[in-house]
Amino acid sequence: MKTSKAHEQVTGFLFREKAATCALYLCALVLALGPMLGTSLAQDSRATLEGRVTDQHGGVIPKASIEVMSEDTGLRQKTVSNPAGLWSVRFLNPGPYQVTISAQGFKTVEQKGITLQVADDKRLETVLSVGATQEVVSVTADAPLIDTSSATAGTVIEGATLSELPMESRIAYLLAGLSPGAHLIAQNNNVPFMWSYNAASDVRVNGGRDRRSNEFLLDGMPNQHGDSVSFIPPADSVAEFRIMTNAYDAQYGRQAGATFNVELKSGSDAYHGSIYEHYENASFNANRYEFNHAIPKIPRPVAHYNLYGGTFGGPVIFDRKKTFFFVDWEGIRNKDPRNNSPLSLPTLAERNGDFRNSFTTTVSGGVRSGPIPILIYDPTTLSGSTRQQFVASSNPADPRYNPVCLAPALT
Template sequence: MRHVIALAALFSASLFAQEFRSTLAGLVTDPQGAAVAGAKVRLRETATNTGYEATSAVDGAFTLPFVPPGDYELSAEASGFKKYVQAGIRIGTNQRLSQNITLSLGAITESITVSADVSQLNTASASVGQVISTAQLDSMPMNGRTPLSLAQLAFGVVPASDPRFTRPFDNAGPSGFSMGGGQGQSNEILLDGAPDMTRNRRVAYNPPADSVAEVKVEVFQSDAAYGNTGGGTVNVVMKGGANDFHGSAYLFNQVSALKANQFFSNAASRERAVTRFNQYGLTASGPVFIPKLFNGKNKVFWYFAYEGIKQSEPEPTFSTVPTDAQRGGNLSQLLSVNSIYQVYDPLTGAREGARVRRQPFPNNVIPANRINPVARNILGLIPGPNTTGGADGINNYFNKAVRSDNFFSYLGRLDVNASDKHKFFFSYRINDRLEDRGRRFGTSVTGNLLSRVNNGATFDDVYTLSPSMLLNTRLNWTRFTEGSTRPHDGFDFTSLGFPQYMAAASARNVIPFIDFSNFSDIGESGGDRTPFDSFQIFTTLTKITGKHSIKTGIDIRQQRESSNAFGNSDSWQPMIQHLLNIFSCSSRKIWLSV
């Protein structure tokens, strides 16, 4: 088991660290440009009515930190001035935005509405980044509809993975890119500001595209808190609930009728294998509402998303299998192809000086009483030829094998606006992938079942201790479990003639792995299982002093990895030696590593 603990103390003049929320700051002045102190500045999210308040300082400066992405209305009030209202403000992910407010003389009961845009120019930080907005996520094509894959289109990002494998259940493909000249797959991948990575920095959880608000790609981050990366940082920001009920449903379907046949399938005169990619899902959100008991409008909101994928992809394969005659020991046909296929009797060796000469089997036929019964039983697991192949039988079996994936994903989130001073959210996510691949003969004697299961939870709390001091606490947990089992898991190999003590000593009973030097292999090891846990406690305390913000905090991380591998017997031998029970190499493997 491996434990990794990271602890960092952060002191910075920049406000955010591993943060998906933004800051809106500016000055409140009168028509002559003089500072207005004591003005009440309020930012209201239009979807939830969630408010963020600040009071302008002596120099007129105000700062509104920890503002989630969304659409807002900005207002300001001061005695002797008309109320200032500015609607249509769009705030993105991890931005430092500037908006000055000019108040007009008049009664506070009067108001003036402006429509000027908030400045998107970041003058408070040297960080270099790009936001992929909701509109871009909705309109840009995505192979597999994986939002993280769009990060590869940002400036300073170089793709380093196969573009075919960027589906939601792919982990290396969507995160396989380099940033700012760093190594590929060495970046920090965040989900709502929290780590979302496997042990080797692949992405752990890919949320449904309809659940993502924005993707922030930062090639260079000057904030002291961003240290857990060899390149850049990508922050995927999720949607939450609102006062109105919303929902969506989708279905994307690719079927065999629209696909061409595989080259090797055509060459073998075989029909198309089943090909499909069915991706479907739904989202729903709104306020928590229990008739006659609780109305969470403006206070408590929920969000739910589900996605499922069923994919089948042809992987046609040619194999070399023994004929019925060869299984019975008759290899005379091979001798007519080439003399190198002459089989010699290992029990007839006679020394001639420094050499040993053995006698060939008459007509290249092994007597039936010389064939090992275990070997005969093992060959019974392998099908016979179904195509001509070469003159010596090479590639005499064709199978339109199919690689299939079954995947589902769930996401739940609860946002609570306890007061203007206290806001928090909790989210839980899970996805599960099962890949069935490598069945060369269309049966369970070969192949692998790859399983990847991810669970994660995030709790994030922002509390305003005073108008100029805020505390943010985040707890995050991710568990990514990857493992392999065999389609023949549970196989009773004593039925092949192996002794009972071998089965009793095996961690998993599977078909023994036999590596034929001139025929296709069968069997496999017992598989493996590797769970990886990542824990984070992240806390920052922010003090606002006029135009400046001072922040201090800690980032504590612990990582745990356990690995279990299940062995079984294996052997390497030419098929002839297999029949005669003469092993070139054999071993018995039973191990458990932690």
């Protein structure tokens, strides 16, 4: 019996030891793959800057110090090169950067004028010369860096383009038409306004079917409701955006058309702001050709449209070197009388709850016909799949009356 118990104890100990070892290996695997999984699932609008450090003979330089500084905010990020001389700094906001690379026994290289755009992945090849570390070699980028790590095709609409090109609609997404292969779908000759989600979404890219083939991102996050863009940011709040049209990275790929990746502005180390207004009035508009030649002449349509707002951003007072803010506000006032279709007001009988004689009309082939009865059913009389027609009721206390709707109807 003692031998049996000892055998059970040893067996149980070995089982627990193996289970603990498996759990340890599993935890190590999760910790090792966690960053990779997070990277593969993310759709980031921020940029990556990477590179390799070598000497004049092509030999790699490990443990070189790399400092990447944002010229907008002054924020600095540091790293060191690995044994292969490679380094990488991720999650950089689009904008201008300065890179300083130094290593013991070599001159320090300071490279300025490096511009990163939305979802960029740029690479620097840096050659260090033998000399004292205190000696600094300044390099100014005279040509933009090429993204050699990704085959994604597309176009970046920069902030200068957004602010300098005339945009009657003030919808930044419509500048996607500047990208090769992108076609904006006509909106029945109507000028799309800021609330026109259909116009902002109706872009066909490289022969894609329609907007159902596109994906919309805002600061790397999904910005989509069904097959349309969910939120249209004010044009003055957009830093830039990228239209990716082909050969997506693994982080993209839900769609068969294009990906619209919009990056909003952020605060910098100095205070900046803007105030704007876009005003449209009938007195500034030309009349339509057919209106001028009609007999009698038809006056130009009435239009009063105001779109106004402002932006402001900068450093937070209690932490000016690390914390920044940016806010924007936009308002719209639009007086656009539509007199090309008849409008109906409730009759006296309808205001008193009698809908038995309510009717409407329809237009087919340019001919209006009717009357067509409007049948209103009482929801409290549901029996199976049928309901009874609403019976006239002139009692305002009837619980079927909505007091919110009743108040304006009786005035």
